[in-house]
Amino acid sequence: MIRQWFRRRKHNQQLKEVIEHPTSKLNEKLKIPLYADFEKNRKVFKDLFADCDDVIFHPFYIGKEVQAELIYFEHLSDIGEINTNVLFPLMLKADPSNNPEYILERELPVSSAKQVKTFYDCVNAITCGNAILLIKKANWALNLGISKWEKRPIDEPENEPVIRGPKEGFIEPLRDNVALIRRKIRSPYLKTKSLHIGRYTNTQVIVSYIEGIVDPDILQETFRRLERIDIDGVLESGYIEEIIQDNPFSPFPQIQTTERVDIVTASLLEGRVAILTDGSPVVMIVPVTLPMMLQATEDYYNRFMVSTLLRWMRYFLFLASIALPSFYVAIITFHQEAVPTDQLLSFAAARERIPIPTLIEAIIMEFAFEALREAGLRLPRIIGSAVTIVGALVIGDSAVRAGLVSAPTIIVVAATGIASFTVPKYALGFSLRMLRFPLLLLSGILGIIGLMLGLLLILIHLCSLRSFGVPYLSPLVGQTRRSDLKDVLLRAPWWNKKYRPRFLHPQNQIRQEEGQRPDPEHGGES
Amino acid sequence: MQETGRITGQQMAFILYCVVSSTGTLILPSLTGALAKRDLWISPIWGALVGLIALLLAFGLNRLYPGENIIQQAPRILGFYLGKFIGFFYLISLIILAGSNTYQYTEFIKTVFLPRTPEMVIMGSIIFVCGLAARGGVELLGRSAQFVTPIFILIFTILIILSIQAWDANNFFPVMEHGVLPSVRGGITQSLWFSELFLISFLFPFIIKGEKKMRWSLLSLFGVLLTLLLVNMSILAVFGIESHIYIFAFFKVTRYISYANFFEHLDAFSLATWILVIYVKIAFLIYITSLATAQWLHLSNYRPIVWPICLLAGGFGMWTAPTIFKLMTYLRSTGSCQFIVFLVIIPALLLLIAFFRKRMEVRAR
Numbered sequence: 001m002i003r004q005w006f007r008r009r010k011h012n013q014q015l016k017e018v019i020e021h022p023t024s025k026l027n028e029k030l031k032i033p034l035y036a037d038f039e040k041n042r043k044v045f046k047d048l049f050a051d052c053d054d055v056i057f058h059p060f061y062i063g064k065e066v067q068a069e070l071i072y073f074e075h076l077s078d079i080g081e082i083n084t085n086v087l088f089p090l091m092l093k094a095d096p097s098n099n100p101e102y103i104l105e106r107e108l109p110v111s112s113a114k115q116v117k118t119f120y121d122c123v124n125a126i127t128c129g130n131a132i133l134l135i136k137k138a139n140w141a142l143n144l145g146i147s148k149w150e151k152r153p154i155d156e157p158e159n160e161p162v163i164r165g166p167k168e169g170f171i172e173p174l175r176d177n178v179a180l181i182r183r184k185i186r187s188p189y190l191k192t193k194s195l196h197i198g199r200y201t202n203t204q205v206i207v208s209y210i211e212g213i214v215d216p217d218i219l220q221e222t223f224r225r226l227e228r229i230d231i232d233g234v235l236e237s238g239y240i241e242e243i244i245q246d247n248p249f250s251p252f253p254q255i256q257t258t259e260r261v262d263i264v265t266a267s268l269l270e271g272r273v274a275i276l277t278d279g280s281p282v283v284m285i286v287p288v289t290l291p292m293m294l295q296a297t298e299d300y301y302n303r304f305m306v307s308t309l310l311r312w313m314r315y316f317l318f319l320a321s322i323a324l325p326s327f328y329v330a331i332i333t334f335h336q337e338a339v340p341t342d343q344l345l346s347f348a349a350a351r352e353r354i355p356i357p358t359l360i361e362a363i364i365m366e367f368a369f370e371a372l373r374e375a376g377l378r379l380p381r382i383i384g385s386a387v388t389i390v391g392a393l394v395i396g397d398s399a400v401r402a403g404l405v406s407a408p409t410i411i412v413v414a415a416t417g418i419a420s421f422t423v424p425k426y427a428l429g430f431s432l433r434m435l436r437f438p439l440l441l442l443s444g445i446l447g448i449i450g451l452m453l454g455l456l457l458i459l460i461h462l463c464s465l466r467s468f469g470v471p472y473l474s475p476l477v478g479q480t481r482r483s484d485l486k487d488v489l490l491r492a493p494w495w496n497k498k499y500r501p502r503f504l505h506p507q508n509q510i511r512q513e514e515g516q517r518p519d520p521e522h523g524g525e526s
Numbered sequence: 527m528q529e530t531g532r533i534t535g536q537q538m539a540f541i542l543y544c545v546v547s548s549t550g551t552l553i554l555p556s557l558t559g560a561l562a563k564r565d566l567w568i569s570p571i572w573g574a575l576v577g578l579i580a581l582l583l584a585f586g587l588n589r590l591y592p593g594e595n596i597i598q599q600a601p602r603i604l605g606f607y608l609g610k611f612i613g614f615f616y617l618i619s620l621i622i623l624a625g626s627n628t629y630q631y632t633e634f635i636k637t638v639f640l641p642r643t644p645e646m647v648i649m650g651s652i653i654f655v656c657g658l659a660a661r662g663g664v665e666l667l668g669r670s671a672q673f674v675t676p677i678f679i680l681i682f683t684i685l686i687i688l689s690i691q692a693w694d695a696n697n698f699f700p701v702m703e704h705g706v707l708p709s710v711r712g713g714i715t716q717s718l719w720f721s722e723l724f725l726i727s728f729l730f731p732f733i734i735k736g737e738k739k740m741r742w743s744l745l746s747l748f749g750v751l752l753t754l755l756l757v758n759m760s761i762l763a764v765f766g767i768e769s770h771i772y773i774f775a776f777f778k779v780t781r782y783i784s785y786a787n788f789f790e791h792l793d794a795f796s797l798a799t800w801i802l803v804i805y806v807k808i809a810f811l812i813y814i815t816s817l818a819t820a821q822w823l824h825l826s827n828y829r830p831i832v833w834p835i836c837l838l839a840g841g842f843g844m845w846t847a848p849t850i851f852k853l854m855t856y857l858r859s860t861g862s863c864q865f866i867v868f869l870v871i872i873p874a875l876l877l878l879i880a881f882f883r884k885r886m887e888v889r890a891r
Contacts, residue, residue: 335639446651449635453801459674463673464665
């Protein structure tokens with residue numbers, strides 16, 4: 001007891017030291033206004049950026065009289081623009097003045113320039129790649145938005161390809177991503193609220209939503225969870241995801257992630273909230289439900305009958321991807337009578353030479369399959385195909401001929417693998433891969449009863465799971481409304497989608513007007 | 527507050543449906559068949575009448591003392607000591623009910639599918655799963671019932687339709703050969719299951735305000751009636767007058783399905799679907815037993831006693847009967863009296879007393 005207490009106290013002290021680390025204090029300490037004394041201001045910046053060899057302090061005179069200094073990072077800012085649009089007009093043409101409005105309105109041809117008044121804002125601006133203009137006898141500075149860095153072009157996200165639909169995906173810089181969304185939703189009601197997370201990385205995170213649609217409670221909850229985060233750095237949205245999800249020990253993802261712009265836009269229109277993280281092309285969308293995870297983007301672009309059919313196929317494959325190997329093991333081990341006689345004979349013939357029980361066989365094959373998949377993912381693409389060929393030959397053919405595993409097991413494992421590739425959301429595929437193994441064990445012990453009990457355990461977990469307050473199985477459970485089910489059991493045609501998903505409690509439930517179905521009066525056929 | 531979750535009327539209906547039709551499709555047809563013979567399929571209609579009465583009793587009590595279940599209502603109606611005594615009787619009956627249902631499940635699985643697996647394993651596994659669900663509260667029960675019941679209904683409908691090839695319409699005739707009496711006798715056995723609808727009393731306090739309770743519970747009753755009617759019809763049509771010699775008759779029927787030399791011996795599938803609803807039933811029984819015990823003892827939370835109740839349910843499952851035949855004899859004799867008393871007669875008496883009490887209170891004012 002006592003030892004534990006001491007240990008806990010020591011731990012607390014350590015934590016306290018971590019929390020009181022210079023940087024976190026610095027941020028607070030810096031939230032003070034700039035001094036009126038030019039030299040004093042300069043000194044603060046010089047001290048702060050001591051040993052930063054890439055920071056440039058460029059002293060000059062505005063209109064050859066007023067002393068001023070430009071502070072920026074050499075590699076983050078656009079030097080050309082500094083020369084032509086900042087230094088040139090200020091040094092050569094300007095009247096000597098230190099009136100901010102005067103300089104901004106008449107002298108300085110930089111559009112995203114604004115007045116800042118605290119050290120905190122200045123430091124933030126400089127580390128973002130903007131330049132700060134200090135002027136003598138002024139207790140303010142100018143933040144010149146001239147940052148510029150290299151980025152990759154906007155192209156189709158590799159892991160979420162579509163045949164029909166926009167081919168643009170998010171990239172790393174946050175402002176490009178916001179712009180991509182704004183390009184699609186041209187409305188002042190699209191809000192983008194920004195916060196900074198990470199003591200050192202100071203990563204900008206933008207919460208985007210459509211005012212008037214989104215449920216204020218969900219929005220408030222999102223902000224509450226984001227503001228709680230205290231972490232040294234955010235390198236990927238995954239860091240944030242693990243901190244803000246509802247049940248940290250669930251195998252199921254409770255936050256949707258995507259790189260596609262159209263998915264984010266569609267979610268915003270449904271009344272959900274998007275969280276964009278600077279430096280990551282992966283955007284998080286909350287809340288999410290299991291049926292949403294099984295919907296592909298293209299469902300909404302293709303004809304609705306095809307989409308409905310594909311959806312049902314996906315639901316069955318979803319079930320198959322968790323339960324098919326277990327089902328096979330249960331049937332072969334416990335319930336042979338359910339197999340048609342001829343089939344059973346060929347199964348028996350195939351299994352005749354196999355020394356190990358079906359359960360072990362299936363587990364080994366599943367493991368091998370997962371290993372192959374992982375290897376193919378991690379290796380360079382050129383070697384990756386070699387792994388696949390070797391794997392296919394060795395496991396697919398030689399193992400059977402050598403009598404190590406039976407052909408039906410391989411067929412089942414391969415079918416399961418294919419089924420798991422049809423799950424549109426990658427994160428959900430992971431959870432299914434994970435759950436397959438305990439189910440295999442259960443069905444090896446208790447047959448189909450074990451399988452059902454395992455599925456029931458998963459169901460119990462899913463029924464108690466929530467994502468930002470929304471039950472994870474909505475709209476299949478809870479208040480079931482026809483308009484919600486229409487988008488799960490079917491894919492309702494666009495002319496029939498009067499309501500937004502109502503289990504998300506959108507403020508404005510009506511998506512569109514009724515009566516848009518093509519008919520003779522509206523230009524269609526009778 | 528012991529339970530903060532709320533369920534919708536639809537969820538309530540699904541829970542009730544699972545409660546009756548899960549075991550109602552198991553040994554009930556065999557029990558009924560022994561008494562009703564050829565009129566097997568008429569019996570559920572008589573049973574449903576008792577079910578309707580049980581429902582109305584629960585509604586009546588709920589109207590007089592809204593927001594409470596029978597354990598809380600009894601002390602108000604009969605005074606503290608007598609009320610607590612009745613409550614205790616309810617606790618015992620509930621746990622016996624939970625135990626006997628677990629036993630039916632265990633016996634069924636053991637006889638038909640896993641003859642070499644120890645009973646403890648079969649029983650323990652289902653009780654563990656149901657205990658977990660019971661700890662999740664009424665919301666979880668409602669949601670899982672809502673999820674599994676449509677699947678159950680869909681697959682059982684398909685199975686019944688598939689079994690039509692083995693039907694022999696002659697088995698139905700002559701209808702009511704020996705008058706109404708055999709079917710009524712079968713109906714009494716059926717009413718044992720239908721009267722479980724009275725357990726709606728435990729769900730009333732958790733239903734969201736403004737839901738159409740009456741409509742949903744009647745729909746549930748109707749659904750149960752339809753299910754049992756169809757199941758009994760298919761059994762009668764396939765096996766005729768000998769239907770009662772098969773204990774788990776409906777599963778025997780699904781064994782007879784054979785299409786295209788491929789869809790054969792579908793009993794494994796019907797078993798798999800049936801587990802979905804028996805899970806809801808056992809979880810619900812464990813849940814209400816724990817809740818009722820907690821309320822009877824005035825505990826602040828029912829969750830800590832769920833596992834002990836699970837253990838007791840398993841124990842009572844073992845003690846109720848040594849074999850399935852003993853259980854069937856019990857259900858035919860002592861059991862039927864006990865459950866009718868517990869689910870219909872006592873509630874009826876309580877309602878009567880409560881009615882006069884309220885009236886006297888009004889007069890006194």
